[in-house]
Amino acid sequence: xxxxxxxxxxxLGTGAxxxxxxxxxxxxxxxxxxxxxxxxxxLGPEQVEPTVRIIVWIIRMPRTIAAIAxxxxxxxxxxxxxxxxxxxxxxxxxxxxxxxxxxxxxVVVLASGAGGVMGAIAEGFGGYGPYALVSAATAGAAMxxxxxxxxxxxxxxxxxxxxLGILFGYGANAITTALLQLAEPLQIQSYVTWSFGSxxxxxWQQLGAFLPVVAVGLLLSAALMKPLNALLLGERYAATxxxxxxxxxxxxxxxxxxxxxxxxxFCGPIAFIGIAVPHLCRFALxxxxxxxxxxxxxxxxxxxxxxxxxxxxxxxxxxxLPLNAVTAFIGVPIVVWVIFHRSRMHPGAM
Amino acid sequence: xxxxxxxxQPGAPRIPVLTAADLAVGYHPATRRERRVLDGLTFRLHxxxxxxxxxPNGCGKSTLLRTLAGLLPPLHGSVxxxxxxxxxxxxxxxxxxxxxxxxxxxxPGFLTLFELVALGRFPYTRWDxxxxxxxxxxxxxxxxxxxxxxxxxxxxxxxxxxERQKAMIARALAQQxxxxxLDEPTAFLDLPSRVEILxxxxxxxxxxxxxxxxxxxxxxxxxxxADRLWLIDNExxxxxxxxxxxxxxxxxxxxxxxxxxxxxxxxxxxRPITRPRGRIILSGxxxxxxxxxxxxxxxxxxxxxxxxHSQLAGAxxxxxxxxxxxxxxxxxxxQWRLARRRSGSEQELxxxxxxxxxxxxxxx
Numbered sequence: 052x053x054x055x056x057x058x059x060x061x062x063l064g065t066g067a068x069x070x071x072x073x074x075x076x077x078x079x080x081x082x083x084x085x086x087x088x089x090x091x092x093x094l095g096p097e098q099v100e101p102t103v104r105i106i107v108w109i110i111r112m113p114r115t116i117a118a119i120a121x122x123x124x125x126x127x128x129x130x131x132x133x134x135x136x137x138x139x140x141x142x143x144x145x146x147x148x149x150x151x152x153x154x155x156x157x158v159v160v161l162a163s164g165a166g167g168v169m170g171a172i173a174e175g176f177g178g179y180g181p182y183a184l185v186s187a188a189t190a191g192a193a194m195x196x197x198x199x200x201x202x203x204x205x206x207x208x209x210x211x212x213x214x215l216g217i218l219f220g221y222g223a224n225a226i227t228t229a230l231l232q233l234a235e236p237l238q239i240q241s242y243v244t245w246s247f248g249s250x251x252x253x254x255w256q257q258l259g260a261f262l263p264v265v266a267v268g269l270l271l272s273a274a275l276m277k278p279l280n281a282l283l284l285g286e287r288y289a290a291t292x293x294x295x296x297x298x299x300x301x302x303x304x305x306x307x308x309x310x311x312x313x314x315x316x317f318c319g320p321i322a323f324i325g326i327a328v329p330h331l332c333r334f335a336l337x338x339x340x341x342x343x344x345x346x347x348x349x350x351x352x353x354x355x356x357x358x359x360x361x362x363x364x365x366x367x368x369x370x371x372l373p374l375n376a377v378t379a380f381i382g383v384p385i386v387v388w389v390i391f392h393r394s395r396m397h398p399g400a401m
Numbered sequence: 402x403x404x405x406x407x408x409x410q411p412g413a414p415r416i417p418v419l420t421a422a423d424l425a426v427g428y429h430p431a432t433r434r435e436r437r438v439l440d441g442l443t444f445r446l447h448x449x450x451x452x453x454x455x456x457p458n459g460c461g462k463s464t465l466l467r468t469l470a471g472l473l474p475p476l477h478g479s480v481x482x483x484x485x486x487x488x489x490x491x492x493x494x495x496x497x498x499x500x501x502x503x504x505x506x507x508x509p510g511f512l513t514l515f516e517l518v519a520l521g522r523f524p525y526t527r528w529d530x531x532x533x534x535x536x537x538x539x540x541x542x543x544x545x546x547x548x549x550x551x552x553x554x555x556x557x558x559x560x561x562x563x564e565r566q567k568a569m570i571a572r573a574l575a576q577q578x579x580x581x582x583l584d585e586p587t588a589f590l591d592l593p594s595r596v597e598i599l600x601x602x603x604x605x606x607x608x609x610x611x612x613x614x615x616x617x618x619x620x621x622x623x624x625x626x627a628d629r630l631w632l633i634d635n636e637x638x639x640x641x642x643x644x645x646x647x648x649x650x651x652x653x654x655x656x657x658x659x660x661x662x663x664x665x666x667x668x669x670x671x672r673p674i675t676r677p678r679g680r681i682i683l684s685g686x687x688x689x690x691x692x693x694x695x696x697x698x699x700x701x702x703x704x705x706x707x708x709x710h711s712q713l714a715g716a717x718x719x720x721x722x723x724x725x726x727x728x729x730x731x732x733x734x735x736q737w738r739l740a741r742r743r744s745g746s747e748q749e750l751x752x753x754x755x756x757x758x759x760x761x762x763x764x765x
Contacts, residue, residue, distance in 0.1 A: 137508060277530035281523055283512060285505050291470055292576070293496030293524035337556075339510035342529060 058336050058343060065350040069119070072357040076115040077107050080364055109255075115357060117253035120265045121318045122328075122356025123349040124310035127272045129325030130332075130348045131303050134279050134341070136203065138213055139389060142326030143311035145213065146199055147220020148192045149322075152315035154223040155191030156245065157230050159184050160238050181260035181317075188316030189264070193308035195219050200304060248319035248375045250360045261317050268310035272345050275302060279341040322375050323382025324359075328352045330389040355381060416483055417445035418580050418612040419469065425477035426461065426468040437476055438464045442639045444631065446614060448579070451606040453623035453644075454616040456633030457657065462616040463504070463584050465633075469614065470501040470582045482580065496524035500573035502583040507569070509557030514568050517557060518543055521575030543575040547601060563594030570598070574605075583615035595619060599626055620657070621669050624648065632656050677703040678762075685722030689735050693722060696755040700763050717742060720758070 132141040278299040281289035438461035480487040587595040654664035678701035752758040
């Protein structure tokens with residue numbers, strides 16, 4: 052079906068809002084910069100003062116890009132989880148995928164020696180730090196997902212699967228905590244800081260590993276729109292339509308693990324974007340069609356991540372709010388509203 | 402065999418759409434211990450043929466249909482689609498040949514009816530599922546075949562169960578299959594929707610060219626619409642034949658035999674076996690006669706028509722149906738005259754409804 056004009060407007064509007072939010076993200080902070088100056092710094096970096104150049108290009112630009120990529124990645128992984136598990140409460144965080152990624156990160160931190168997360172990235176593994184981190188986090192995420200799927204094929208009740216996902220997440224967390232007992236205090240501190248979740252610590256060097264992985268994840272998501280639509284009817288119907296169930300399942304898991312794993316590796320575990328944004332898009336566009344939902348979730352996820360990051364440093368002074376507190380403020384009402392709205396619309400769906 | 406009597410059909414030789422030889426279906430050892438549900442099945446299904454699979458609950462109807470749909474591998478033997486081995490046909494090709502309606506519940510979400518039916522084009526569309534002109538035409542045709550044009554923009558959540566089931570069938574038709582497999586398509590529906598959907602399928606066969614195989618519990622409707630029945634009996638044997646043949650040779654009665662229930666070949670319905678309370682001679686035909694007989698049988702009387710000769714063969718009562726004036730049952734009020742025959746004296750009682758009549762007889 053062609054995109055309805057109303058939905059095209061919503062997509063365009065979200066895109067425009069994203070651009071505006073990105074500019075605001077470059078302009079606002081402890082040192083406010085006028086929007087005009089931001090544009091000058093973007094178009095001709097030589098024409099502005101070195102301080103402004105550094106703030107815009109070295110400090111705020113990677114952070115903004117990380118928020119855009121991370122937000123889009125989390126929202127897309129949430130969308131795919133919700134469709135694959137046919138559960139509105141599925142998401143990278145609820146299914147324990149973030150915890151799996153966290154376990155991967157902890158392993159890298161420990162293996163990297165005294166430097167902690169940032170040290171691992173900067174010095175450990177002879178410059179391959181970011182790649183080691185992203186690989187370990189993705190592997191951890193995929194491990195938890197594979198375990199969930201293994202169980203999901205044997206347990207008919209999908210709510211049970213969700214609970215098991217939460218338990219697997221606790222399991223991964225427990226291993227992480229045990230591992231950290233072996234760590235140096237500096238490593239522990241660095242891990243704890245990472246676990247709060249922030250787009251602020253991401254550097255250009257890390258973006259070199261982060262962005263390609265997210266780009267691959269986005270491409271895979273686009274390629275998966277058709278099987279995701281078939282999965283709306285359930286796995287058996289999808290199989291009768293000619294979809295290869297094992298292959299689609301595998302690709303969806305790999306895609307989700309890449310998207311959620313890479314984001315968690317560099318930005319820490321970030322809650323609620325993955326679970327709330329897909330609902331927001333479905334209800335705003337009133338569609339379940341993934342050909343519309345995939346681009347919509349990518350845009351809306353990026354927008355909400357940039358805005359949350361902005362709010363988290365809006366106090367503008369030395370104090371910043373934890374990012375997860377902000378995403379929870381946005382996410383919790385959405386999820387609560389969705390639960391009520393859904394159960395009213397389709398009784399028995401939850 | 403029509404082939405031998407009238408010679409081969411004009412045109413292409415009649416290769417059955419579906420052929421099974423010595424087929425065993427059940428659950429595979431990969432998941433659990435191998436469990437054969439049905440064994441030694443041999444059958445064929447031709448184009449433009451509608452087959453109803455009947456059998457007691459849990460006899461393996463769904464297992465058989467899932468195997469034919471390619472969702473379960475056969476445990477033994479083989480299934481051929483035209484001249485190709487079912488398991489050697491690749492998935493998209495198979496989805497272009499077989500469309501399936503399952504009993505699985507579909508979570509509606511925000512799918513519209515059109516989008517649902519359009520998913521039937523899945524095996525034909527390109528990587529992103531975009532419909533081209535011919536896809537679009539097929540979807541529209543499938544929607545109108547089920548009479549759903551007015552609902553095409555509705556979300557599934559806004560449809561009734563019957564409408565949603567019709568949409569699932571339209572989706573299957575949009576696959577342009579040669580074989581349509583429907584597992585209890587009328588379960589969970591109200592009576593009018595059940596009859597409507599089965600009639601729709603009946604009309605479709607012969608015009609669309611698909612072979613249709615469906616499982617159902619609606620024995621009476623199945624007898625009416627099926628070209629052939631596949632009857633799975635209690636021993637797991639498959640009995641195939643024209644519905645009328647299976648009624649006449651008693652196969653249906655035996656398959657569904659239960660203690661205290663018998664199959665009535667005349668009315669194609671099951672009724673409880675009861676010891677007769679007595680005999681009643683019923684004079685009166687047509688709809689009124691039919692329903693009067695049913696009412697009397699319900700309360701345990703054996704009903705017979707007036708005998709040719711005057712002797713009433715031990716019947717204690719006789720009932721005559723009187724019409725005030727001729728007309729349809731809607732307009733003509735009926736009256737029932739009950740006569741009790743005992744030692745010559747004949748007293749007649751009048752009743753204005755069957756409720757009154759049966760109430761009186763029961764109170765005796």
